[in-house]
Amino acid sequence: MLPLRSRAHFFLSHLSSNSLHLTPCLAARNLKSCNGLRSYSSHPKISGIPEYLATCFSFWPNFLSLSEQRLLLTAALQRMDSLDSPRAQRKRSKLKPVHSDEIQDIFAPDALYDFAEGHFDGVIHHYREMHLTSWPGLTGLPEIIQRILSLCPSKDVQTHLLHLSSRGDILPHVDNVGASGSWILGVSLGDQRLLRMEAVDDSSRTEPFELLLPSGSVYLQRDHARYKYKHSILRVPGPGGGQQRLSVMLRVRPAFPLHRSVSDQ
Ligand SMILES: O=C(O)CCC(=O)C(=O)O
Numbered sequence: 001m002l003p004l005r006s007r008a009h010f011f012l013s014h015l016s017s018n019s020l021h022l023t024p025c026l027a028a029r030n031l032k033s034c035n036g037l038r039s040y041s042s043h044p045k046i047s048g049i050p051e052y053l054a055t056c057f058s059f060w061p062n063f064l065s066l067s068e069q070r071l072l073l074t075a076a077l078q079r080m081d082s083l084d085s086p087r088a089q090r091k092r093s094k095l096k097p098v099h100s101d102e103i104q105d106i107f108a109p110d111a112l113y114d115f116a117e118g119h120f121d122g123v124i125h126h127y128r129e130m131h132l133t134s135w136p137g138l139t140g141l142p143e144i145i146q147r148i149l150s151l152c153p154s155k156d157v158q159t160h161l162l163h164l165s166s167r168g169d170i171l172p173h174v175d176n177v178g179a180s181g182s183w184i185l186g187v188s189l190g191d192q193r194l195l196r197m198e199a200v201d202d203s204s205r206t207e208p209f210e211l212l213l214p215s216g217s218v219y220l221q222r223d224h225a226r227y228k229y230k231h232s233i234l235r236v237p238g239p240g241g242g243q244q245r246l247s248v249m250l251r252v253r254p255a256f257p258l259h260r261s262v263s264d265q
Contacts (some may be wrong), residue, residue: 053224059211059217062216064218069103071140072187073103073189077246080128110166122171126165127162127170132160148185152252157250163244172196173232175251180254181252181255183223184221184222185250189247194212195213198229
């Protein structure tokens with residue numbers, strides 16, 4: 001089984017921050033590219049995908065039906081919940097089942113999850129995450145996974161689950177180039193969030209763009225959009241202040257990983 005954190009992440013974070021913290025999660029991010037959040041979330045400019053990125057950024061706003069979203073979210077939470085503390089698991093087991101079709105009602109309240117305050121690389125806040133090696137055996141799930149995999153440009157895929165609390169955000173970053181290859185595909189479940197894409201190189205004179213990611217949508221960044229753009233996931237400003245969101249992130253394995261840890265071999 002692959003470790004949740006590879007030495008490649010560890011190495012880059014050490015280079016860029018000089019602080020060493022090992023946390024049990026996948027950190028496929030490059031700290032070098034991160035900066036502040038506030039100015040974006042308060043003035044979102046929601047736009048379409050710019051013409052010049054049409055070949056390397058794809059978006060399917062309604063890829064999964066509500067029943068598919070519900071099944072995929074249930075499966076993902078089942079896997080993640082088993083990693084929470086026995087205390088959190090016990091508290092959740094006392095919850096009364098909610099009879100509703102709302103996707104949000106599949107999540108327990110924020111307080112019943114072991115959300116981490118901040119990632120060691122400073123990019124992500126109020127989250128849980130895990131590297132997934134197998135999905136639970138739920139009826140109908142393999143068909144959904146197959147449909148998602150059919151969007152992937154290549155086959156050698158690693159899966160990462162990322163659960164943001166109602167307060168969770170992901171700041172601008174480029175995924176660690178040593179931890180994954182030339183494309184990243186994200187399936188959004190739960191709260192609608194804003195994806196912001198901005199060029200790494202300020203001199204490129206390309207405008208940042210923002211896209212609303214509804215539950216059931218899928219986006220794919222590849223090549224130029226994967227390497228030359230920072231992405232962030234922001235709460236949509238408004239009175240509600242955000243709800244929980246879980247993303248299923250598929251990434252191609254790197255052709256030449258920077259490092260392999262002992263448990264990788
Ligand atoms: O949740 C998403 O859509 C993006 C996740 C992400 O940026 C990351 O895992 O580095």
